[in-house]
Amino acid sequence: MTSETTGENVPAAEETGRPGLSRRGLLGLAGAAVGAGVVGVGAGIAVDRTLLGASTDASATYPFYGEHQAGITTPAQDRLHFATFDIAGDLDRAALIELLQDWTTAAARMTQGRPAGKYGPASGPMDAPPDDTGEALDLPAGGLTLTFGFGPTLFETEDGRDRFGIASRRPAALVDLPHFPGDALQDALVGGDLCVQACSDDPQVAVHAIRNLSRIAFGRASIRWSQLGFGRTSSTSKSQTTPRNLFGFKDGTANIKSEDTTVVDDQVWAASDDGAEWMRGGSYLVARKIRMVIETWDRQQLGEQERIIGRDKGEGAPLSGGTEFSEPNFLAVSPTGGTKIDPDSHVRLAHPSTNGGAQLLRRGYNFVDGNDELGRLNAGLFFIAFQRDPRKQFIPIQTQLAKNDAMNEYLKHVGSGVFAVPGGAASGSYVGASLFA
Amino acid sequence: MTSETTGENVPAAEETGRPGLSRRGLLGLAGAAVGAGVVGVGAGIAVDRTLLGASTDASATYPFYGEHQAGITTPAQDRLHFATFDIAGDLDRAALIELLQDWTTAAARMTQGRPAGKYGPASGPMDAPPDDTGEALDLPAGGLTLTFGFGPTLFETEDGRDRFGIASRRPAALVDLPHFPGDALQDALVGGDLCVQACSDDPQVAVHAIRNLSRIAFGRASIRWSQLGFGRTSSTSKSQTTPRNLFGFKDGTANIKSEDTTVVDDQVWAASDDGAEWMRGGSYLVARKIRMVIETWDRQQLGEQERIIGRDKGEGAPLSGGTEFSEPNFLAVSPTGGTKIDPDSHVRLAHPSTNGGAQLLRRGYNFVDGNDELGRLNAGLFFIAFQRDPRKQFIPIQTQLAKNDAMNEYLKHVGSGVFAVPGGAASGSYVGASLFA
Numbered sequence: 001m002t003s004e005t006t007g008e009n010v011p012a013a014e015e016t017g018r019p020g021l022s023r024r025g026l027l028g029l030a031g032a033a034v035g036a037g038v039v040g041v042g043a044g045i046a047v048d049r050t051l052l053g054a055s056t057d058a059s060a061t062y063p064f065y066g067e068h069q070a071g072i073t074t075p076a077q078d079r080l081h082f083a084t085f086d087i088a089g090d091l092d093r094a095a096l097i098e099l100l101q102d103w104t105t106a107a108a109r110m111t112q113g114r115p116a117g118k119y120g121p122a123s124g125p126m127d128a129p130p131d132d133t134g135e136a137l138d139l140p141a142g143g144l145t146l147t148f149g150f151g152p153t154l155f156e157t158e159d160g161r162d163r164f165g166i167a168s169r170r171p172a173a174l175v176d177l178p179h180f181p182g183d184a185l186q187d188a189l190v191g192g193d194l195c196v197q198a199c200s201d202d203p204q205v206a207v208h209a210i211r212n213l214s215r216i217a218f219g220r221a222s223i224r225w226s227q228l229g230f231g232r233t234s235s236t237s238k239s240q241t242t243p244r245n246l247f248g249f250k251d252g253t254a255n256i257k258s259e260d261t262t263v264v265d266d267q268v269w270a271a272s273d274d275g276a277e278w279m280r281g282g283s284y285l286v287a288r289k290i291r292m293v294i295e296t297w298d299r300q301q302l303g304e305q306e307r308i309i310g311r312d313k314g315e316g317a318p319l320s321g322g323t324e325f326s327e328p329n330f331l332a333v334s335p336t337g338g339t340k341i342d343p344d345s346h347v348r349l350a351h352p353s354t355n356g357g358a359q360l361l362r363r364g365y366n367f368v369d370g371n372d373e374l375g376r377l378n379a380g381l382f383f384i385a386f387q388r389d390p391r392k393q394f395i396p397i398q399t400q401l402a403k404n405d406a407m408n409e410y411l412k413h414v415g416s417g418v419f420a421v422p423g424g425a426a427s428g429s430y431v432g433a434s435l436f437a
Numbered sequence: 438m439t440s441e442t443t444g445e446n447v448p449a450a451e452e453t454g455r456p457g458l459s460r461r462g463l464l465g466l467a468g469a470a471v472g473a474g475v476v477g478v479g480a481g482i483a484v485d486r487t488l489l490g491a492s493t494d495a496s497a498t499y500p501f502y503g504e505h506q507a508g509i510t511t512p513a514q515d516r517l518h519f520a521t522f523d524i525a526g527d528l529d530r531a532a533l534i535e536l537l538q539d540w541t542t543a544a545a546r547m548t549q550g551r552p553a554g555k556y557g558p559a560s561g562p563m564d565a566p567p568d569d570t571g572e573a574l575d576l577p578a579g580g581l582t583l584t585f586g587f588g589p590t591l592f593e594t595e596d597g598r599d600r601f602g603i604a605s606r607r608p609a610a611l612v613d614l615p616h617f618p619g620d621a622l623q624d625a626l627v628g629g630d631l632c633v634q635a636c637s638d639d640p641q642v643a644v645h646a647i648r649n650l651s652r653i654a655f656g657r658a659s660i661r662w663s664q665l666g667f668g669r670t671s672s673t674s675k676s677q678t679t680p681r682n683l684f685g686f687k688d689g690t691a692n693i694k695s696e697d698t699t700v701v702d703d704q705v706w707a708a709s710d711d712g713a714e715w716m717r718g719g720s721y722l723v724a725r726k727i728r729m730v731i732e733t734w735d736r737q738q739l740g741e742q743e744r745i746i747g748r749d750k751g752e753g754a755p756l757s758g759g760t761e762f763s764e765p766n767f768l769a770v771s772p773t774g775g776t777k778i779d780p781d782s783h784v785r786l787a788h789p790s791t792n793g794g795a796q797l798l799r800r801g802y803n804f805v806d807g808n809d810e811l812g813r814l815n816a817g818l819f820f821i822a823f824q825r826d827p828r829k830q831f832i833p834i835q836t837q838l839a840k841n842d843a844m845n846e847y848l849k850h851v852g853s854g855v856f857a858v859p860g861g862a863a864s865g866s867y868v869g870a871s872l873f874a
Contacts, residue, residue, distance in 0.1 A: 079640075079667070081805070083808075085812075086812075119739075120751075121685050121686075121739065121750035121751055122750065122751025122752070123751070124739060125739070126738060126739050126740030126743075127738050127739075127740060128738060128739065129735060129736050129737060129738060129739065130685070130739050130742075130750070132685075133683075133685045133731070133735055134681060134684075134685020134686065134750055135668075135681045135682065135683055135684075135685045135803070136681075137681065137685070137751070138678065138680075138681065188810070203516075203640075203667035203668060204667060204668040204681075204803065207667065207668075207803075207805050207816075210814075211683075211731065211735075211814060211816075214732075214812070214814070215732070215735045218732070218736075222811070222812030223808045223812040223813075223814070224812065225807065225808065226805075226807050226808045226814070227807065228665075228667065228805055228807075230516070230640035230641060230644065230665065230667070231572075231640065231641040231644075241575065243575075244571060244572045244573075244574065244575065244641075245572065246570075246572055246648075247571075247572075248558050248567070248569075248570045248571020248572045248574070249558075249571065294570070294648065295651075295652070295655070298566060298570055298648075298652050299566050299655075300566060301563065301564050301565060301566060302556075302558065302561060302562070302563050302564075302565065302566065302567050303563030303564060305567075306563075313558035313559065313567070313571055314557075314558055314559025314560070314574070315559070366572070366641065366644075368518070368644050368665055369806060369807065370662065370663050370664065370665075370806065371520075371660045371662065371663045373625070374659070375522075375523075375651070375659030375660040375661065376660075377647075377648060377651070377660070377663070379644075379648075
């Protein structure tokens with residue numbers, strides 16, 4: 001077991017010659033034990049950044065195994081690479097499980113700052129491709145977390161096929177998102193059988209993780225759509241400062257924070273009595289690629305920008321007064337008539353008091369994807385939110401916003417996905433094992 | 438002058454009501470003096486990171502004014518936003534100069550960690566758009582540099598028009614790049630009248646800078662193409678560690694370093710006797726967007742990868758032996774026959790000894806722009822190189838590489854541009870003033 005734990009001098013997996021499995025697949029099978037070993041090693045050197053709360057120590061690592069997957073209540077790292085995957089048409093249940101095992105092995109390694117496989121670029125047989133692509137070889141983990149989710153089409157294809165014998169286990173909460181008013185979704189940016197959210201303070205580490213997971217999945221699953229985010233737009237810990245989105249406003253001031261454990265239990269984690277026992281300790285991820293028409297926004301008066309948001313731009317205080325973390329008073333009356341906070345402002349329409357107490361744990365990122373043919377930046381917010389039940393949280397909130405939000409004039413929702421994110425893998429097991437148990 | 442220097446309580450420029458100029462243009466005229474003030478302020482607080490060499494201090498700033506533009510020999514920052522701009526058809530010489538003055542003013546402010554204009558998101562008239570978009574309001578400069586260049590079409594349009602009366606001043610070294618074997622350039626990713634290279638250790642700061650320069654240029658110039666880079670692929674200082682490109686190899690080991698002042702003077706800076714006096718202290722920027730076929734590369738044997746590069750993947754040492762910074766010995770013979778370093782390897786073909794001593798100061802970045810419809814990452818290297826004369830440096834080197842480089846199988850050049858980057862602006866003047874003198 002010692003050699004497995006160090007993970008560098010184990011015989012090449014392909015030498016076992018098990019038929020019908022790719023070299024990657026074999027590596028995955030061998031890797032489950034390695035993964036278990038990693039926990040022991042990792043526990044000694046890992047810094048529990050959930051306690052630290054800040055994202056400043058480049059060498060920080062989060063444990064991969066545990067009750068919940070990391071990357072949800074983990075203090076939001078600075079950079080994102082998100083990808084959804086479609087599974088190859090001929091993959092069966094056993095092969096899907098194997099893919100999840102392979103991904104678990106690689107994720108457990110990479111989140112601890114190690115190469116994706118045993119034979120990295122600096123060692124291993126010269127007549128085989130390296131088990132790691134190498135671009136993160138010299139880089140610390142930067143708090144890398146990898147968070148895996150299952151899309152509705154994993155349970156049942158759009159034409160009703162139960163490819164993996166799990167259609168009956170689809171959680172009631174994993175509904176297809178409805179069409180919202182104003183949606184301008186592009187087919188190429190919607191859905192996916194699986195999703196992986198890679199977050200790190202170093203973008204090269206996040207990119208390396210998605211690239212290697214995609215490489216490991218070769219022939220079994222391929223990227224459907226993907227997104228890089230360069231700046232976090234939410235805090236998920238009280239120890240973090242509030243960042244700004246590309247409207248230039250602070251974003252996520254009222255976000256769920258990991259320290260509010262009662263709220264987290266109530267609004268984020270799926271529970272046993274929610275109807276899908278295998279999802280206990282998990283959550284539901286909604287991703288929305290939201291293009292911002294920033295050039296038009298930038299020509300808007302400061303006063304109008306603040307009316308639309310419902311907060312002042314500098315401090316981020318609600319227009320009813322106070323400072324950033326003051327509770328907005330939606331009844332406060334303006335001397336010029338009407339309420340100080342516009343009823344159609346974003347802060348009012350998104351507020352729990354307007355949504356029956358529903359909240360979201362947001363974990364979004366700013367993005368810029370070049371520019372369009374008119375010279376406008378393809379920029380916006382890659383919205384990610386975790387919640388216990390999209391039927392009670394994202395869907396009613398977004399319905400409210402899509403109808404009335406004064407901000408809609410400057411937004412276009414172009415991508416979308418919803419995923420069941422299972423609880424964390426137990427040491428020695430793999431992500432999603434409860435679904436196949 | 439005091440109020441100009443603090444820059445927050447000057448009467449709004451639009452009140453002057455000068456006809457025929459946008460509010461932005463007027464701000465720019467007022468701003469020239471402000472810019473001069475900033476130097477004095479900036480000099481006191483600026484950390485000379487050219488001496489520090491490392492890119493770790495988020496609050497570090499580089500002086501904007503000086504003999505050379507910053508962002509060339511400056512130790513390569515971690516993140517990039519590069520954009521080229523096309524000038525509006527009706528802009529005349531005076532208006533072009535005004536745009537350059539406005540950009541200079543804003544660049545001098547932003548590189549010192551200040552908002553792009555006087556009235557930021559936290560102050561200013563509520564009935565006007567803010568002079569700064571706000572998303573970098575709470576962020577230090579992260580070593581931001583803004584480097585401006587002039588494309589061939591600025592001097593003479595493709596149909597031969599001398600729009601700005603500068604056709605006769607086009608430097609002989611600013612040639613149109615030839616078609617190289619294997620080029621797969623996309624029209625939308627080629628050329629531009631102007632370019633701006635924004636580099637910072639914080640991507641949000643780099644994006645903020647390009648966005649605000651684009652906003653300031655509204656109606657006068659618009660983005661033609663643009664690129665974000667998440668990871669630097671070169672060191673430009675001996676104090677920096679060598680980063681890795683997306684082939685997983687160390688890149689830029691043999692790059693020109695700012696400490697080699699003789700080489701820098703010989704290979705990077707344009708001199709008086711080069712034929713265009715106004716370019717003295719400037720340089721020529723070549724940008725190439727190079728897509729890497731990383732999925733194919735990742736399935737290649739480690740030994741073959743190393744043969745193609747001519748270095749080992751872990752350490753980055755030449756295959757003739759030694760360590761990363763050992764000089765490659767292209768004559769060293771392998772026990773199995775032939776030379777240890779393949780004659781068609783990248784390291785040999787790009788080496789000064791194969792190119793009559795020609796070198797480049799490379800300043801490239803890794804990029805990932807989502808994925809294609811086959812699930813492959815749109816990934817690669819955004820190559821940027823500075824040099825004294827592209828006719829003697831980039832063009833012959835790239836001709837050599839394009840014909841023979843073993844790496845070509847995994848590369849596709851899709852974007853391209855060449856720009857004359859003038860020397861730095863003198864305090865109180867503007868970038869490119871020497872061209873219009």
